[in-house]
Amino acid sequence: MRMEMGMYWILTKANCPHCDRAKDMLAKRGLVYQAFSYDTHPMLGKLMLAAGMRTVPQIWHDKEHIGGADDLETYLTKSG
Numbered sequence: 001m002r003m004e005m006g007m008y009w010i011l012t013k014a015n016c017p018h019c020d021r022a023k024d025m026l027a028k029r030g031l032v033y034q035a036f037s038y039d040t041h042p043m044l045g046k047l048m049l050a051a052g053m054r055t056v057p058q059i060w061h062d063k064e065h066i067g068g069a070d071d072l073e074t075y076l077t078k079s080g
C-alpha cells in the first residue's frame, strides 16, 4: 500500500456493483481507502441526499470530492 498517495474515502451501500468496481480500481493500484456503508451508518445516506448526491459510490481523495466510480476512473487515468 502506498500511503504517500493519500487516503481515499468511499461512501457505499450493500449490493452495489459500482462500489465494488471503485474499490477494485483502488486496490489494483495499491491505493489506500476506507469505505463507509450507509447500511451501517444511516446518517451518511441522509447527508449524501441533503448534499444532492443521488448515487453510490461517492468517493473522496483526502479532502477532494471525486464523484462516482466513472469519475474515479477518469481521475486515476489523469493522475497516472
Ligand SMILES: N[C@@H](CCC(=O)N[C@@H](CS)C(=O)NCC(=O)O)C(=O)O
Binding pocket: 015, 016, 017, 018, 019, 054, 055, 056, 057, 067, 068, 069, 070, 071
Ligand atoms: N455512473 C455512476 C453509477 C452509480 C450507480 O448507478 N450506483 C447505483 C448503485 S450500484 C445507485 O446508486 N443507484 C441509485 C440508488 O440505488 O438509489 C458511477 O459510476 O458511480
